[in-house]
Amino acid sequence: MRLPTIALLCATLALSVACATSDVVDLQPGERPALETDEAGLWMYMEEVEHNLSTSGSIVKAPALNQYVRGIVCRLAPDHCPNMRIYVVQTPHFNASMAPNGYMQVWTGLILRAQNEAQLAYVLGHEIGHFLRRHSLQLWRDARAKSDFLAFFTLGAAAAGVGYVGNLAQLAALASIFVFSRENEREADDVGFRLMAKAGYDPFEAPKIWQALIEERDAVEDEDEAPPIFFATHPTTEERVATLQRLAEQFAVGRAAGVRRQAEILAATAPHRPAWLRGLLRIRNFERNSVVIAHLLENAANVGEIHFFQGEMHRLRGDKDKEDSESAAAAYDKAISLGGAPSEVHRSLGQVYWRMGQSAKAREAFERYLSAEPDAHDRAMIEAQIARMRKGS
């Protein structure tokens, strides 16, 4: 968004909020705010932000995946579904958010971590809860009351971005515009739980996705390096787990068990999982990534592929001692024996053998890579590496 446009919107909103009241009722299906209200100004601003997001290079355009995620949203909130736009955003972090004008961001880091559709449905239901209860409008009015609404819009200005640098920061900015209060978060948790349970999902899956995040947080050895899972204003994750567990136990009394739909989410994500895992490993947080990969291995979907990425994680950590190289080689061997890994597994195996000083095995692995991938983008480089090994041997 161009800065003059932002300034104009700020001015418009500042004027329009003067006559606003703080009474907020639930959003009705198809409802649009009246033009003279502060809420209309907020929607107008968010439409610009949405336009920027929709043209971002991070949007996953795959129709089948988008249809799948949209299907979940529509099962959760069928009456509001026609007025919602869903954007699947390729970024390895765990997040989703919903803007007041009805667009939702679903980050691939969240979808990757959801062990079944029920878990994903709970988080999407939580975001729908913020939307239905108009929490962002409350937030905007609170911000205005504290005279810090410019901070609200500065994030949007920063989200305009520069060059190819800062796209993740843009996404974070867009998602963090709405830092809800603890009460709002509790309410959204409650709405999300009720929506997923009503849609027939297993309610006991709701606390499990937060539990998995606790495992990731606790896996980081240095507490100073373990970022908080949520903003400090949110309820603690432990509190959320306990509350959702209690709600699930109450809901389950006298009812048939809900569905998890694990096979469905695995099928929908299978074509994208390699790219998402590659993205995850670009964040070199070995401890947290280990937890995510361990959960994926438990899911038993294309285990060979997951073992390949487990090997990649060890190779990329690349400690100088041999432990990581040996762990990587073992994971690659497992991936090859199980099948389902990309042909890069042979190149990666060659790289760790080379690092371990086993040049004959390295050469053999590189040759297998070139044979499996004759048009490899780095063919000339690998051939040079093989030639260097031949000269050295």
Place this chain on the structure above:
Amino acid sequence: MWRKALVVLACAALIGCVKYTLVDADRHSIAGIYSVAPQIEWNETTELGVELWTVNGSMLEALRFISDVEDGDIIFDVGEEEELPKFRAHMTLSEIVEFVVDSMAVAGATNVEPINARPARFGDAEGIRFELSFQSGEGLEQDGIVVGAVIDEQLYLIMFTGVRVHYFPSYKDHVERLIASIEMT
């Protein structure tokens, strides 16, 4: 990570806080290790800790000189250093390509694809070269050229990126001649 990156974004959005100095067409020393003939006049600045030359602005085309990268160093300072890809002196040539691609992706480029990675001369040194195709954060299609070498266990890269329509092709030949002019000092 986000706070630092947001400050960079906000500053760049306001433009006023980005300072440029003129690079004239005379031979120019890079990190005291090598020199290049710039071919044309460029505007020089520093972005995310990297020396950057541009004619029309870094969103449109950027020639980056990444120098003195030691074992354990990052190349784009976007914060949260412990989570960023780090150069390792023991990397194979393919792993250096992967390191550059991962560093760009973490800095915000999307769909980064290396093309035709191959051994190539970097001045007198044995080095690497590959081309790039990617999208900027805003979804603009971009192309790139990367050349580099490891000299005394330190990585040196020249990276040229530009918008596929007009900007990359407009300056590509100048950059090719600049790369061909590398002389070790």
